Amino acid sequence: xxxxxxxxLVRGLLWQAIGWLLGALFVxxxxxxxxxxxxxxxxxxxxxxxxxxxxxxxxxxxxxGAMSDWFKWAKGEETPEHREDPPGxxxxxxxxxxxxxxxxxxxxxxxxxxxxGGVFAMIFRxxxxxxxxxxxxxxxYNTFMSLHGIVMIVGILVGVAGVMNYLVPMMIGADDMxxxxxxxxxxxxxxxxxxxxxxxLALGGFDTGWTxxxxxxxxxxxxxxxxxxxxxxxxxxxxxxxxNLIATVLRMRTKGMTAFRMPIFIWAAIATSIITLTATQLIxxxxxxxxxxxxxxxxxxxxxxxxxPILFQHLFWFYSHPAVYVFVLPGLGLxxxxxxxxxxxxxxxxxxxxxxxxxxxxxxxxxxAHHMFxxxxxxxxxVPFMYSTLLVAVPTGVKFFSWVATLWKGKVETPTPMLFxxxxxxxxxxxxxxxxxxxxxxxxxxxxxxxxxVGHFHDTMFGGYVFPFFAAIYYWFPKATGKRMNETLGKxxxxxxxxxxxxxxxxxMRVGLLGMRRRVADYDPALGFDNYHLIMTIAGYxxxxxxxIFLYNLxxxxxxxxxxxxxxxxxxxxEWQVPSPMPVHNYDxxxxxxxxxxxxxxxxxxxxRFADGGQSTKH
Amino acid sequence: xxxxxxxxxxxxxxxIFIFLAVLTALEFFVAVAVGAVVLLAIIxxxxxxxxxxxxxxxxxxxxxxxxxxxxxxxxxxxxxxxGLWLFLLSDTFVFGGLFVSRFNLLGLTRPDLNxxxxxxxxxxxxxxxxxxxxxxxxxxxGDRKGFIIGIVATLILGVGFLAGxxxxxxxxxxxxxxxxxxxxxxxxxxxxxxxxxxHVLTGVIFLSIVLRNGSRGIYSPEKHWGVEAAAIYWHFVDxxxxxxxPALYLIGKLI
Ligand SMILES: [Cu+2]
Numbered sequence: 001x002x003x004x005x006x007x008x009l010v011r012g013l014l015w016q017a018i019g020w021l022l023g024a025l026f027v028x029x030x031x032x033x034x035x036x037x038x039x040x041x042x043x044x045x046x047x048x049x050x051x052x053x054x055x056x057x058x059x060x061x062x063x064x065g066a067m068s069d070w071f072k073w074a075k076g077e078e079t080p081e082h083r084e085d086p087p088g089x090x091x092x093x094x095x096x097x098x099x100x101x102x103x104x105x106x107x108x109x110x111x112x113x114x115x116x117g118g119v120f121a122m123i124f125r126x127x128x129x130x131x132x133x134x135x136x137x138x139x140x141y142n143t144f145m146s147l148h149g150i151v152m153i154v155g156i157l158v159g160v161a162g163v164m165n166y167l168v169p170m171m172i173g174a175d176d177m178x179x180x181x182x183x184x185x186x187x188x189x190x191x192x193x194x195x196x197x198x199x200x201l202a203l204g205g206f207d208t209g210w211t212x213x214x215x216x217x218x219x220x221x222x223x224x225x226x227x228x229x230x231x232x233x234x235x236x237x238x239x240x241x242x243x244n245l246i247a248t249v250l251r252m253r254t255k256g257m258t259a260f261r262m263p264i265f266i267w268a269a270i271a272t273s274i275i276t277l278t279a280t281q282l283i284x285x286x287x288x289x290x291x292x293x294x295x296x297x298x299x300x301x302x303x304x305x306x307x308x309p310i311l312f313q314h315l316f317w318f319y320s321h322p323a324v325y326v327f328v329l330p331g332l333g334l335x336x337x338x339x340x341x342x343x344x345x346x347x348x349x350x351x352x353x354x355x356x357x358x359x360x361x362x363x364x365x366x367x368x369a370h371h372m373f374x375x376x377x378x379x380x381x382x383v384p385f386m387y388s389t390l391l392v393a394v395p396t397g398v399k400f401f402s403w404v405a406t407l408w409k410g411k412v413e414t415p416t417p418m419l420f421x422x423x424x425x426x427x428x429x430x431x432x433x434x435x436x437x438x439x440x441x442x443x444x445x446x447x448x449x450x451x452x453x454v455g456h457f458h459d460t461m462f463g464g465y466v467f468p469f470f471a472a473i474y475y476w477f478p479k480a481t482g483k484r485m486n487e488t489l490g491k492x493x494x495x496x497x498x499x500x501x502x503x504x505x506x507x508x509m510r511v512g513l514l515g516m517r518r519r520v521a522d523y524d525p526a527l528g529f530d531n532y533h534l535i536m537t538i539a540g541y542x543x544x545x546x547x548x549i550f551l552y553n554l555x556x557x558x559x560x561x562x563x564x565x566x567x568x569x570x571x572x573x574x575e576w577q578v579p580s581p582m583p584v585h586n587y588d589x590x591x592x593x594x595x596x597x598x599x600x601x602x603x604x605x606x607x608x609r610f611a612d613g614g615q616s617t618k619h
Numbered sequence: 620x621x622x623x624x625x626x627x628x629x630x631x632x633x634x635i636f637i638f639l640a641v642l643t644a645l646e647f648f649v650a651v652a653v654g655a656v657v658l659l660a661i662i663x664x665x666x667x668x669x670x671x672x673x674x675x676x677x678x679x680x681x682x683x684x685x686x687x688x689x690x691x692x693x694x695x696x697x698x699x700x701x702g703l704w705l706f707l708l709s710d711t712f713v714f715g716g717l718f719v720s721r722f723n724l725l726g727l728t729r730p731d732l733n734x735x736x737x738x739x740x741x742x743x744x745x746x747x748x749x750x751x752x753x754x755x756x757x758x759x760x761g762d763r764k765g766f767i768i769g770i771v772a773t774l775i776l777g778v779g780f781l782a783g784x785x786x787x788x789x790x791x792x793x794x795x796x797x798x799x800x801x802x803x804x805x806x807x808x809x810x811x812x813x814x815x816x817x818h819v820l821t822g823v824i825f826l827s828i829v830l831r832n833g834s835r836g837i838y839s840p841e842k843h844w845g846v847e848a849a850a851i852y853w854h855f856v857d858x859x860x861x862x863x864x865p866a867l868y869l870i871g872k873l874i
Contacts, residue, residue, distance in 0.1 A: 073845075076832040178698050243705045251698045252689070277705060281712035289720075289810065297800030298810065300724070306803040311723045315716055 007093035008064035009191065015063025016192050020056030024048040042203050042222050047295055049203065050225050053196055057233050060192035066095045066185045082180075082585070095188065097180035100582055102187050103166025104480060107473070109190055110159030114466075115547070116198070117151035120144045122544055124521075129537040131525040141521035143205030143223070150197060150210040150227065154234050156327045156465050158190055161241050163330060163472050164269045166480070168245060170575040171263045173254030173593075173608075175585045178247040186240040189233055196230030199223075209519055211316065214290055214301040214309050225294065228287040235280045238326075242276035245269055254574075256593035260351060263573060263597050267354040268333025271361035272326050279319040279365070286315035310377050317368035324457075325364045328428070328464030329357050332399055334472050335421050339403060340598045341571050342418040343410030347598035348402045356395035363392050370439050374448045382441045389439035396432060400425070416490030417569075420471035423498045428463025430502070431456060434509060449519075452512030455505040462501060470494075470550070477554075478568045482581045483561030489553040493546050500542035507536050572597065572607045625760040632756060635673045636749040642666050643745060647738055650869035656727070659865045666861045674752045674854045680704060696844055703848055707855050710818075714859045717811050718866060724803045727871040732808075733791055737868040740783040741860065744819075747776035748857045755850040758833070761840045770830045773853065777823045784816050804874055811863055818856045825849045 004010065027048040032038040039045065044052070061067060069079045085091035091101055092108070124144045127136045136144070165183065169176055177183045200206055204221025217224050249270055253262070290312065292298045299305025301312045340347045347353065369377060369385040403425055412418070434456040437443045447453060470493075477485045511532050516523060523529055567576040574591055575582065591608045599605035646662045649655060671677045679700060687694045754769025792798070792808065799809040829849045832838065838846055 074828045074832075076835060076837045179702060182702075239709055243702060243709065246705060247698055247702045250701065251694075277709050278712045281709055282716045285713055285716040292799075292806075292810065298806035299800065299803045300720070300806050300810070302803070305801070305806070306724065307806070308724055308803070311720055314723070315720070318716075 003088075003090045004093065007090060008066075008095050008188075009093045012060040012064040012188065012191065013195075016056040016060035016195060018056075019059025020052040022052070023055030024052030026055075027051045046222050046225060049222050050229065050291065050295060053199075053226060053229050057189070057192040057196065057229070060195075061185065061188050064095050064188050066181075066188040069181050085584075095184050097176070097184055098584065099165050099169045099177050099180070099183060100480070100586075102183055103162050103164075105187050106158050106162030106165055106190070108162075109187075109194070110155050110162055110469075111551075113151055113155030113158060113194060115551075117148050117155055118544060118547065120148040120151065122540060124148065125537045125540045127521060128523075129534050131523050131530055131533075133522055136521065138521050139205055139207060142207035142209075142519075143201065145519060145521075146206055146209050146227070147197065147200065150231065151194075152461075153210060153323070153327075154190075154194065154197065154231070156461065156469075157234065157238055157323075159469050160272065160327060160330050160465065161186070161237065163334070163469065164245055164272070165241070166476070167575075168248060168266060168269055169252065170582065170586055171266060171573060172249060172252060172257060173574055173587060173591055174248060174252035175587070177244050178251055179244050182240055182244050186237045186244065189237045193230045193234035193237070196226050196233060200226045200230075211320070212287065212290065213316075214293065214312050217290055218293055218301065225291060228291050232284045232287050235284045238276040239280045242273035242280075245273040246277065254591060254593060258593075260354065261593050261595075261597060262354075263337060264347065264350065264353055264357075265330070265333040265337040268329045268336075268357045271357040272329045274358075275322040275326050275361055275364065279322045281319075282315050283319035283323075286312055286319075289315075310372070310375060313372050313375055313377075314369070317371045318365075321368040321371065322361070322364045324460065324464075325360055327461060329360060331424065331463075331465035331468035332428070333357065334468040335403065335424055336399065337573075338417055338421050338471055338475060339406050340600050341569050342413045342415070342421070343406055344413075344601045345406055345410040346596070346600055346602065348405035348408075349398070350596070350598060352398050353402045356398040359395035359398075360392060363388065363395070367392060367439075370444070373441050373444045386439055386441050390436060393432070393436060400429065400432075415474075415569075416485070416487055416494060417471040417475040419491065419494045420467045420474065423494060424463050424467030424471065426463070427459050427467060427498075427501065427505075430505065431459030431461075431463050434459065447512065449517060450512035451508045451516040451518055454518050455508030455512060458501075458508065459505045462505075473554075475569065477557065478564040479575060479580050479582060481558060481561070482563060482565050483557055484564040484568065485557040485561060486553050489549055489556075493550045493553065496549070497543055497546035500539040500546070504536050504539040504543070507532050507539075572600065574608045577608065577610065625756065625762065628756040628760070629753065631673065632749060632752040635669055635752075636745070638669060639666055639745055639748075640742070642669075643738075643741060646865060646869065650865065656870055659869060663861050663865055667858050670748065670854055670858055670861070674748060675851050675858075677704070692842060699844055699848070700851075703851055707851070710855070713814065714862070717807070717814060718862060721807050721811060721866055724807050725871065725874075728804075728874045729867065729869075729871040730792070730797045730804045730808055731795060731873050732797070732868055733788065734868065736783065736788055736791070737864065740780050740788070741864045743776050743780045743783065744857050744860050747773045747780065748854055750776065751850050751853045755846055758838055758843050758846045759840055763833070763836070766846070767830065767834055770826055770833065774823060774826050774830065777819055777826065777853075781816055781819055781823070784812055788812070808867060811867060815856070815859055815863055818859070822849070822853050822856050825852060 024044045028038045028044060031045060031048070037045070042049070072079050083097050085096050085098060085101060092105055096102060124136065124141055127134060127141060165177070200223035203223040203226055206212075206217070206220045206224040206227050208217045208220055208224065212224070212227065249266055289298070289300045293300055293302065299307040301307045301309045303309065336347060336353050367385060367389040369381050370389045373382055434452070438447055438453060438456060474485050474490055477483070511529050514529070515527065516529055565580045569576070574587070577591070578587060589610050589612050591610045593607065594609045595606045597607050599607070642662055642665060646659060649658050649662065682697045684694055684697055750769045750772040754766050754773060757763075757765030757769055789809070789812070792805070797805045797808060799805055826849050829845050832845060
């Protein structure tokens with residue numbers, strides 16, 4: 001208990017509260033001295049809340065001590081390169097420089113955020129089970145709906161960071177990331193950002209959805225500002241994480257690991273990081289501009305002052321479309337990574353799969369305006385953006401082709417991770433196939449803002465990241481803990497979640513085609529959607545139950561799981577050639593890459609050779 | 620290493636500065652006399668290329684150090700340099716977003732600003748880059764006195780730039796009716812100059828830290844990453860202004 005109360009997390013939270021209060025009081029004092037009204041509807045005025053929130057977020061990170069080495073460097077002091085972590089659980093609540101600890105910190109944070117986002121979904125899904133308003137007011141509905149969106153998005157971003165942080169240095173044979181302190185900093189800005197997002201609940205909520213379009217966002221309650229700031233702060237985690245990852249892969253690969261001998265997940269991680277490093281700045285900028293519009297009356301997006309609301313949408317989607325690839329590229333990379341292990345066959349078309357990740361990322365920068373076909377932007381932009389969007393299907397198709405060809409005539413084993421891999425492919429296929437109708441101008445004019453879109457992107461998010469994320473957790477759990485997750489519970493999780501999820505999203509698409517608008521709290525009973533919505537709500541609850549089983553499995557396996565310190569899945573990847581859990585600085589004996597990564601089933605093939613003569617298990 | 624002698628390096632820095640100054644004058648003249656946007660864009664790109672190559676030494680990113688020990692100072696130095704450049708790439712997207720927003724909102728028009736002041740602060744920032752380059756070159760050749768003089772001059776000019784923009788230009792503009800809340804033009808002017816000034820301010824803080832550590836003898840000709848990083852960052856802020864200056868002061872018709 002004492003270890004908990006003195007942990008960096010608790011210190012940070014305390015500092016955030018203090019910083020927030022002092023910042024708000026500071027602005028309130030100045031307003032008082034200037035003769036402006038010092039208080040408002042939510043006690044403090046909006047500028048006071050915003051300034052306080054900023055001070056609070058910075059105080060959190062400073063309070064954890066994640067920046068203390070940098071302060072020492074500024075003073076001209078030297079610090080030791082590594083820092084030893086305490087042996088117990090408390091290292092996960094404190095600032096650690098070890099990429100494996102940080103990876104797990106990210107992953108657990110992601111699971112917590114996704115659970116919170118899921119609870120929000122259950123709340124408004126319950127409201128939707130019947131037409132008419134039963135349990136929520138309109139503003140409450142809008143807030144839960146918007147928060148579900150953004151909390152899930154941040155949750156997935158954090159989950160992506162978790163898997164990349166944990167795996168990338170291990171897979172390339174590095175002892176850590178290039179910049180371990182920056183890595184810790186990138187993680188520790190996430191909790192204050194999450195607090196900011198959740199604080200919207202107490203500050204009037206926000207009713208814009210996660211897109212935050214002005215002019216609506218220019219007049220929503222103060223909660224809107226907390227949403228903007230929360231996303232901007234979380235964005236820095238993404239930007240700096242991407243920077244670190246690119247530097248790590250370019251500079252820390254072990255001997256012999258040429259570009260086309262890297263694990264396929266590394267390619268996906270690089271493609272993702274290029275997007276987070278660059279495009280994230282534009283959503284931050286767009287949100288800052290709305291914040292200033294609200295605080296200082298700067299009329300960027302206010303037509304009355306010569307501003308342009310469409311500009312916001314361009315800046316916003318320039319990030320938020322590629323952001324989709326930030327979620328799915330690592331997920332698809334995980335699928336390509338795991339499939340050969342369970343099929344015992346080489347990955348089909350390695351080079352094409354590797355290049356397809358980069359291809360998706362780069363084409364993804366040129367498609368953003370497909371979200372704006374109905375926005376009133378210049379009409380001549382529609383057709384080029386339609387074609388660029390349809391072009392994304394080509395590299396995505398390459399991946400599907402590779403998976404099918406890899407499966408073809410393989411000796412398929414189906415432990416839980418493989419189930420989630422296959423489930424991910426099926427669900428992502430539905431998401432992928434429901435995409436081109438939205439990319440095509442003629443059909444999008446009909447489908448825009450309907451439940452069809454909701455069904456489409458839930459399929460891409462779940463198939464593209466959530467299923468692979470679960471696969472990764474089941475697969476690398478033994479690596480992180482030295483224990484195995486329970487197979488039976490894992491299979492129940494899968495067989496409960498997958499049909500329920502497919503039912504949910506397919507029905508979403510159906511009511512969408514029939515004309516159900518998205519983001520509405522109520523619908524006309526005469527539309528005849530009541531039964532569909534009831535089934536969707538039940539499916540939602542089933543998903544929630546399956547997640548509860550998963551969490552129970554995590555907890556039980558951690559406590560009483562079957563010991564597994566060896567190469568559980570008979571993998572060729574270097575991290576499985578050393579005992580689990582992974583040693584602190586990864587590889588005590590360095591290894592060299594001497595062959596192709598995915599030559600499963602080819603007699604005599606070797607991927608890595610350790611300096612002491614040991615080599616990856618023969619196949 | 621190409622550790623040529625100090626006077627040689629100083630002379631190169633001076634020549635580049637003269638080129639930049641002439642190009643800036645040419646830019647101003649083109650804007651007043653011809654107003655050709657394409658020409659202005661070409662001049663800006665040439666200026667940026669000169670700064671990035673000769674002052675920021677972007678070619679150092681092209682490392683051939685695979686055989687070096689991963690834990691050696693030099694290998695890590697190259698990694699840090701890569702990290703800093705990646706950060707600048709990221710930052711470029713902020714300024715790029717502002718730049719595009721400016722043209723989206725204002726097209727080929729511009730707010731009425733004090734031309735003389737604009738040219739002055741631009742020259743001040745350019746001159747500061749010259750001194751920054753001199754400070755870094757001095758450090759590379761173990762001339763601590765030259766280093767301190769260079770950094771102090773850079774700092775004074777940097778603070779002078781901030782005073783010019785925040786202390787003179789902003790009140791001037793507000794008096795002339797270009798306020799943050801009056802119009803989108805005012806809003807984007809204050810956002811661009813404000814974001815840039817914020818970066819200048821962080822650069823000033825960074826340089827002060829480097830000055831303090833440098834005068835205490837923490838850096839050596841072989842190990843002075845702090846100085847190099849501060850220099851690259853400072854030149855980057857100058858690079859941003861090379862684009863922002865014509866975008867705000869020179870391009871387009873007066874509103
Ligand atoms: Cu999109």
